[in-house]
Amino acid sequence: MFAHIFLYRFKCLIRDRQLVFWTLVFPILLGTFFYMAFFNLNNDETFHPIDAAVVNNHAYQHDAQFKFVIEHISKGKKRLFNLKVASTQKEADSWLKTNKVKGYFTNGETLRLTVQESGLEQSIMKRFADQYRTDSSAIKSIAKENPKALQNGLLSDLGKQQSYVKEISGGSAKPNNVLNYFYSLIAMACLYGSFWGMKEVTDIQADVSARAARVNIAPVHKLKAFIAGSMAALLILFSEILVLLAYLHFGLSIDFGPRTGYVVLTALLGSMLGVSFGAFISALVKKGEGLKVAILLVISMVGSFLSGMMFLNMKYIIAQYVPLLSWVNPVNLLTDAFYALYYYDSLHRYTLNMTMMVFFILLFCGGTYLIVRRRKYASL
Incomplete structure (x- = not known):
């Protein structure tokens, strides 16, 4: 039944x-x-180097420290920038308006960044500029107190960051x-x-x-x-x-x-x-x-x-x-x-x-x- x-x-x-x-x-x-x-x-997005420019003015030509840093991070497969050097600020402005670059740096008493819109690339460039100003100020202070520090590879370490936090996964599968x-x-x-x-x-x-x-x-x-x-x-x-x-x-x-x-x-x-x-x-x-x-x-x-x-x-x-x-x-x-x-x-x-x-x-x-x-x- x-x-x-x-x-x-x-x-x-x-x-x-x-x-x-x-x-x-x-x-x-x-x-x-x-x-x-x-x-x-969830696909891993490949990071593409940012199209950036720097104005080749008098300050840039005579600032070996800044030239070394920006050229160093613009080389290799893992470079941060596709760097273009503008002969004048007018040329850099022209590149920016035609969207050939996302922004450009101008060296002087302090490093300046010029952009025409906000976005991820511009935020990364701003982060670099802020980090450089901080590191540059620290190096100048160290150079005054201990000039020999510059001879021990301090410039090559500029911009390097070390994480002391280790992420441990709860399982073998990818989150x-x-x-x-x-x-x-x-x-x-x-x-x-x-x-x-x-x-x-x-x-x-x-x-x-x-x-x-x-x-x-x-x-x-x-x-x-x-x-x-x-x-x-x-x-x-x-x-x-x-x-x-x-x-x-x-x-x-x-x-x-x-x-x-x-x-x-x-x-x-x-x-x-x-x-x-x-x-x-x-x-x-x-x-x-x-x-x-x-x-x-x-x-x-x-x-x-x-x-x-x-x-x-x-x-x-x-x-x-x-x-x-x-x-x-x-x-x-x-x-x-x-x-x-x-x-x-x-x-x-x-x-x-x-x-x-x-x-x-x-x-x-x-x-x-x-x-x-x-x-x-x-x-x-």
């Missing part, structure tokens, strides 16, 4: 084109748009914040599965729909019908999530890390979380189906926003200022579980997220059972 109910409930659910669209087609379309938007976002958008998309799709769970509870509430009234007068235990229907809904949702994972990985080359088994397990728990959550809300809210849909949609979208699907930094803002909210947000738990599998070598963080999801699944299932089993009708 259970298998019979499961089979026919599965056929009934799979024909709901609207639910299939929102739980399968819509996430695939959204994932495609994400890919189009973020395709080159990739763009993946968070796709992981939160999968989590949102799992939460959209709550509509399947809502449909199951709605279809056994005789005071909500005519179909539910017929189910309640059938010679089948209501709990058995509900479990069979929920299993059918879970199978459909889990299959949809697997299709979405396959499309993201094989179609869009989204990396989920080497732990394929754990990824599938996470998708299964995410599907169970979605269906149980929808069933719980549907059982808890006694109003019409429209209100239930609105509640599920609002919770899913707010949870997706807080997990960083629309604004990546929001995930870290919540983790920093309201950490408890990160642990009670099902979408964030799923997103974090997928990223933990990708990035961390240890399964500690992944286990924490999975444990919280299991807790919520048990909570939602237990709450749904307690509510549904007590609901009886005087007449149908």
